[in-house]
Amino acid sequence: MNDTSLSGKRRLLSALCHGSIFFSALLVSIGIPIAILFVSDDSVIRENAKEALNFHLNIWFYGAIYAVLTAILIGYLLLPLVPIFILLTWILPIIAIVKVIGDPDKAFRYPFIFRVL
Known part of the structure; x- marks a missing residue:
């Protein structure tokens, strides 16, 4: 896979993980990062999915x-x-989406949350 295709995939899946919080259905909003976490083999995408899940869990907590x-x-x-x-x-999450689109090679880390995953 060429570099631009990998970068586009990282941008899309990482932004989707962080943007899933805007879906109102509980199973959909948490299901998207979980599905991406299990399906993707890219370490940056997996880190963004874990961080989005941690953010969801913190908000619920x-x-x-x-x-x-x-x-x-x-x-x-x-x-x-x-x-x-x-x-x-x-x-x-909006800041996270902007950051992962701007720099797809780096995972976004939310401030002030407890990391469970």
């Missing part, structure tokens, strides 16, 4: 913590942080 805190009335004190959380869940 933080959402679950907030739901529990809200249920016991402490979460209402954190209400001013909700717009920041929502902005980060939209802005960080």
Whole structure:
């Protein structure tokens, strides 16, 4: 495979991994990076898929913590942080997509997340 074809494949699959968070269906948004992780043999694409999965898991984890805190009335004190959380869940994947399209040979790393995979 020539270099431009490999670069295009990396751009497309890496951007698809990070952009999958914008699909509303739970199984689709997490299924895309999982499928790409298992299908691809390129290390950069696999790293981007792992990072997208880690981001998904962190978003769900933080959402679950907030739901529990809200249920016991402490979460209402954190209400001013909700717009920041929502902005980060939209802005960080957009930044990731722009970065992997701009430099397809380097995997994007989200800041401030716990890496499970």
